[in-house]
Amino acid sequence: MVPLPPDPRTHAHHPETRHAEESLRGQLEGSGWTYVTPRPVAAAARLSLRAAPRTDAAQVSEALPGEALERLWDDGHGWVYVRTGQDRYLGWTRLGGLTAPPSGETLTVTALRAHAFAGPKVSQPIVGELCLGARMTRAPGEVVEEGGRRWVPVVLPGGTAAWVGEPVLSPLEDADPAALALRFLDTPYVWGGRSAWGLDCSGLSQLAFAAFGQFLPRDADQQQEALTVVTAPQRGDLAFFPGHVGVMLDGQRMVHANATHMRVTVETLGEGEYGQRLAAGCTGFGRWTA
Structure with a gap:
């Protein structure tokens, strides 16, 4: 061979x-x-x-x-x-x-989108744009309380000193990639995108799983090859199509980033014109079992 x-x-x-x-x-x-x-x-x-x-x-x-x-x-x-x-x-x-790679204690953003500020106050200038999965270094110093808000000192990638609101770093709730994918609803579709500022179909599924330590490859065909094939989909399984992937919310409904609507939407497989086309083109379902 x-x-x-x-x-x-x-x-x-x-x-x-x-x-x-x-x-x-x-x-x-x-x-x-x-x-x-x-x-x-x-x-x-x-x-x-x-x-x-x-x-x-x-x-x-x-x-x-x-x-x-x-x-x-x-x-x-x-x-x-x-x-x-x-x-x-x-x-x-x-x-x-x-x-250079970050050094020291590393913090990971859990908000879909967020900003870093020049000081511990919302009126301070924005010095960085953040997204789910972004990483930065915890800076020396105490958390500052201001107006009922808590601010964490950080060093952004590249070395800029900044402050982020503590909720931006709050742990995610129960590991449910489908629920996290649904939070991206109406996010713009961007070919090659991997953040809530704009993403594509496999970027959505990859982000939803990676937030819970379940690391998928980048492209839809790679993700399909990496998962265990199932015939009856359930919540959290991935549905695959030629060059496309979506996250199942149950046995029929799917959330996906798509260029048809140019945003993240929910479809029911087999329902309506688009849902019928999706159902006809479905090449299978995959489940994370690692």
């Missing part, structure tokens, strides 16, 4: 430039490859990862603030080829968006 070529979404190799990651040494055809050892970095803010080192190239994914990345190689013109640490997804981003 001829071995399959490495998946270009997760295994770094460019036949045109002959660059490849060190772990692929001996697995690629031909000669003249330059093998690169990845270096740890982090996203200083939400970073668009693109298919090519150009601003007009398609966004393939998005790195969240403080997310661990691997820096692979540069194009010499301000673009860097990187890979996300958790789902191992590859893309090009601007060099200026990278920073």
Whole structure:
């Protein structure tokens, strides 16, 4: 059996430039490859990862603030080829968006969307945009109470000192990815997006599971391959379609980010024109069993 070529979404190799990651040494055809050892970095803010080192190239994914990345190689013109640490997804981003990995106590944002402020008061200037899954460092100092609110001192990715409201960091309730996915209702659809500022179908399912320590791959086909196949869906299962995925709310209703409505909506499989098309195109259901 001829071995399959490495998946270009997760295994770094460019036949045109002959660059490849060190772990692929001996697995690629031909000669003249330059093998690169990845270096740890982090996203200083939400970073668009693109298919090519150009601003007009398609966004393939998005790195969240403080997310661990691997820096692979540069194009010499301000673009860097990187890979996300958790789902191992590859893309090009601007060099200026990278920073050193966070050190010290790390805090993770649990709010869908939030802001960081220059001081412990809502009237202070906004100095950072946050989202579910963003990571920052706890700064020295005490929590400040102001007007019945509690503010936590932090250092944002990239080094900016800031304050965030304590509810932004509050633990999530019972581990229910379906309930969390439903909170994204009406979030705009953005191809490659991974946050409540805009996301795509697999970005929604990935975020809803990752918040509870259940880490899914990036794309719908990868998620389908990673899950256990089930025939009778229940709450929290994923429904799969060609190039699409949704989170089941029960045996028929599904919440999904879709380009038909250009936002996150709820559909009932088999009901209405769109629901009938979805039901006809469904390729199966998957369940997290790890």
